[in-house]
Amino acid sequence: MDWQFLTQLISIEQLIWLALTLFAYLLAVWIFKGFSYNLLFHPIVIGAILIAAMIAVSTTSLQDYQLFVHPISWMLGPATVALAIPLYQQIRVIVAAGNKGMLVIIIGGCIAPLLALGWIALFDFSGSVQLSVLTKSITTPLAVDTTDIIGGIPELAAGVVVVTGILGVIFSQVVFKLTRCDDSRAKGLALGTVSHAIGTARAHQIDAKAGAFSTMALCVNGIITAILLPLFFWLFA
Known part of the structure; x- marks a missing residue:
């Protein structure tokens, strides 16, 4: 050698x-x-x-x-792709959920950037900073590239993604208790849609089903946001 x-x-x-x-x-x-x-x-x-x-x-x-x-x-990229393994193992359960699961992810994926833009508009931040929070609920590799495309600050976006993931996991416990949610599928969809990879790691600690649904939410929300957000800015911005 x-x-x-x-x-x-x-x-x-x-x-x-x-x-x-x-x-x-x-x-x-x-x-x-x-x-x-x-x-x-x-x-x-x-x-x-x-x-x-x-x-x-x-x-x-x-x-x-x-x-x-x-x-x-x-290695963050391959590690995210590896989440497809539990997704495949629970594919029958996911398919059985049908369009309802996809609808939850799409609605959550649309609400997340709108809420982020709403509260940050209350402060006197520059346009690039505001754009950097729109990708807060998708995994870091996609968030960094998408933010760069739409004119935000990739480094800031990466930090916002981490903070969002941690806060989402922390408050999810309170939300699940208040709503008396004991459905692993619902927990997984919520964690994956809102808290991306950090939420998915938490979902895997709940059980395999929650982890699989969270992985699906992570992937679908990430892909949709990474495609539609730049397309929206290209058409209307």
């Missing part, structure tokens, strides 16, 4: 940051379990805090960090 060639592709500094990022995630998961899976200590929140602290202490720029951990960022 040509180790010199490999060291040219991957620097020592990049390997260190990759290792630190994985360590931060594992530590965040351990903390999450230690607090009995309290969503306030979600691994994404704790992991982001740990990584931000390491970046600040090392005086590494955010741009450099993004370059160092690009292999991990790239």
Whole structure:
């Protein structure tokens, strides 16, 4: 094996940051379990805090960090595609839901950007910032590309997506209790439509059926939004 060639592709500094990022995630998961899976200590929140602290202490720029951990960022796409496995395993149940399930996703996918635009219009934000929140309920890879197409700020969109996912999962527990919802299909559709991949991860913790319906909602809402939102701006903006 040509180790010199490999060291040219991957620097020592990049390997260190990759290792630190994985360590931060594992530590965040351990903390999450230690607090009995309290969503306030979600691994994404704790992991982001740990990584931000390491970046600040090392005086590494955010741009450099993004370059160092690009292999991990790239894996976000294949990881999202891998969610098709539980979707396939529950395909009969999903097909049995028929058009009702699709209707829920479409309605939720339309309401989400409208609500986001409504509350952010109350503040004096620039147009690019307002456009960056329209993709808050679709998974990060689609949100970043879609936001870039419509003239928003991709980095801001990625942050909004994460915050939306975490808040959606936190408040979903309250909503499910208030509505006395015990249907795994409904829980999955709600989590996947509103809270994308983070909600889908939570749905898989409920049961396989909820995870499958959440995966379907994640995919359908993401695809529809990524296609129709740029098309809408192209036609009317």
